[in-house]
Amino acid sequence: MFRAFSDFLSARFPVEKMNFNAMVAKKEVPVHKMSWAYYLGGLSLFFLIVQVVTGLMLLFYYEPTVSDAHASVEFITKHVSGGALIRNMHSWSASAMIFCVMAHMLTAFAMKAFERPRELIWVTGVIMLLLTFTFGFTGYLLPWNQIAVNATKVGLQSIEEIGTFLPQSLSTLPRLIRETIQGEASVGQATLSRFYALHVVVLPLLMFAVLALHLFSIQLHGMSKGVDSEVRKTEKFFPDFMIKDLTLWGVVFLVLFIVALCLPFESFFSYPLSEPYNPLGSTPEGIKPEWYFYFLYYPLEMLPFWVVFLVTNAAVLVLLLAPWIFRGTSRRTLRVLAVVITAYLVLMTVFGEQIYYIVKGGQ
Amino acid sequence: MESFLFIGLPYISIGLFLFGTIARFRSSLYSISSQSSQFLEHRALRWGSTAWHIGIILILLAHIAVVLAPGLWTGLMSNKTILLVTESTGIALSLLCLIGILVLAVRRLVFSKVQAVTTNMDLVVLGLLFVQVGLGLAVALKHKWGAAWATGTVVPYLWSILTLKPRAELVTEMPLLVKAHVVGGFAFIALIPFSRLIHMLTAPVHYLLREPQLVVWSNLSRTREAVIAQAYDSRRFFLRGFVATGAGATMLAVGVMDKLVRFFQGPKLSKEQEAALMEEKLIRIKSTVEQRELEYERLKNDYIYVCRVSDLDARVGRYFTDFEMRPALAFRDEDGLPLLISAKCTHLGCTIANELSADGKILCPCHISYFDIKTGQPNEGSPAKSPLPHLDWVIFDSQGNLLAQRNSSGVTIETKDLALLLQQGSLYIVKNLDKRV
Structure with a gap:
């Protein structure tokens, strides 16, 4: 038992490869028609860096x-x-980061990047995806405007919905969980303090720890080959790939900068939603989560x-266990799966509202 | 759409121009040329090209002068004679341009040798140039004295673009022709690196000033000289590149530092601004204090005052806060007595709107559930499944005598004088009615 565990670890963390030569100088990046996907991870990292810097400034x-x-x-x-520029960059980059992280995960799935011995890279990636969503959810509350507080209320309230499907003795548990997260009976100062602590201290620390493991492993094992056929052409990670990566970062930064300069993120809300939260008034119309939760929100x-609850949990479980579930699946099949998932995400995110009206009638 | 045309497009164009130009200079230096077809056909070219270039260069210089020195320009144009001369010269020059471009177009379409080297991009450029100059002329004719009015409208707009504080509203109200001319201008800027227009950046102006040169064929010793010169050049280019990169990096660093220092310095506010900020802060703190006071009151007291019974309305509910700090609504029921109902939606906890519809329902705006206030039941098929609970209440008169109450066993009226109750009674909610009264 212990033997098997130590074998597992030594295959994932081969000590003989832990040197500059193996991890940087000799690392090669395959060149094929899916090569563009190798940039998505770096791009996610770039947006995380932007988030950390602008976040510290805020x-x-x-x-x-x-x-x-x-x-x-x-x-x-x-x-x-x-200040407006920094804040806009923070919110635009947050959305961009979530987009990149999701695209990174989908392409990594399609390319079977979780193949042995890269299971832990995948699992840490899934954890970071969940962390990123939590970042989004907690950060959304901090401006304390109408849409922020009300959307958070709705989001937290859905935890309580689970109670109606539990046996009598457990039915108050979800309410307890919700109030523990909130810190009081309704969303208030305690919630704000908690979300602030999570967003600014707890989640970043967790993220850095998991990210360190993720990046260390990827340097250790190199890029996965990504295609079923033999890889014929490769390029050096350092400096060739890295210079391309940094060039892309530069271009993306320029785009982000210009967008943040010209388009306030809040310009997509109608005005009353960015007013300060009013605990005594009626909830304004148009309370919706951020676009990256649409794929969950509209089905709800x-x-x-x-x-939805069961499917979501099953999906997270399947994601976490993907390296073992899809061990024998060919990249062709995985690609089809990834395309189907992407189609669902795009459809729900872009046309969620229309689909909702078609299903529910009205409007 | 307008904000795209007058904010998005300019930046896209400038971006494309900068990056396209750099990319083209770096990737295919030898494609930087006007792709002259003079040796294929020269007679029509002489007429077309000369007319076109004289016209367009002068017109463009005038445009640039207006943008760069609007003050000086306005001063000049306030003189009526100068204005008149400028305008008519401009019109004449644009006519010259149009004639030139027509000749050039005909030449491209008629002479077979020239046709062979004509690309689609050339035709696009020709067509657009024609349209753009035509638009300019039309503006000059239809909206007269543009040389004078441009400094107050289009020039500030262009500066707002250049200084990264775009103000599209300066041009969105302009006549259609002017707007089209502006948009066309930016379209051209974008086209420069992708067409033969790029030759304007490398126009051999120094040809006009240099000594006449004699071209001779090379021989061995000349070749050797050329190689040496090239080695010298490459060193020079390296140094130049090094200096340029260094200068760029320094400028970037200065810019970033400037922004960073200012960011951390914080704003310099006037006394009035600071007072306004402080006032706003106080208002928010006061509302927080009010909220806290509500909580304190509910912890301490057994009865919470809602309002006078006579203030209740049958159509528009009054918001109040129950003992758990949740919102609730108070209506006047048909019998004149109060009807208190929770305003926290049983679906996802949004606060319900307080206006009663004609069929006696209140709406949760979040996910559109209608609740009947009599029964509390949500409508068929709404996202909310369970009914809104009613709240218990008591009514006291001014001496503190109990007049009426509602508890789990229903409404009981303790007084005979119902009119007095309705006029002078005060409505309270109760912490736990069954234990108190």
């Missing part, structure tokens, strides 16, 4: 209290020199809760 002015949060965010955007609106 921290200098942000105040995580119910009375001051919205005012401090407004102060950043209206008065601090370059259309299907019975337990169906």
